[in-house]
Amino acid sequence: MASRLNPYISFSGDARQAMEFYKSVLGGDLRLSGYGEFGSEVPPGYDDKIMHGMLETSGGLTLMGADVPPGMEHKAGTNFAVSLSGDDADELRGYWEKLSAEGAVSVPLEKQMWGDVFGMCTDKFGITWMVNISEQV
Secondary structure, three states, rough: OOEEHHHHHOOOOHHHHHHHHHHHHOOEEEEEEEEEOOOOOOOOOOOOOOEEEEOOOOOOEEEEEEEOOOOOOOOOOOOOEEEOOOOOOHHHHHHHHHHOOOOOOEEEEEEEOOOEEEEEEEOOOOOEEEEEOOOOO
16 A cells, blocks of 8 residues: 555544544545454543544545544644555655654554554644554555
8 A cells, every 4th residue: 555645633522423424525435443442441431432533535535533532632723633654664664753853752653552553743843743554464
């Protein structure tokens, strides 16, 4: 899979409804994963919350979104990030190194419970980036 760049929107508890709405507008295939689907304990009040949602259209549009995790603040107007994802580990690690340099790392680029390598940082201009390297099976 080639690397892709797309917006990632954070929601304050209504990610499922929002992503279903965007599907009704844009069409496509919507995949939603809840907080309890990866074998970990579900935080209190998160039984029906979305940990990751992805809408892909036949026209090549991709939109991702999720409910804000416990302990993170949801602030309307700044509730988005730019996502870089794919399976070219060298390319994506290169992007990570440049984006996180002179910035702030909030989630180190490392293996996550869903099996991929993931990291999140804010670059020196204040833009939040998510990098996800898909592990090949």
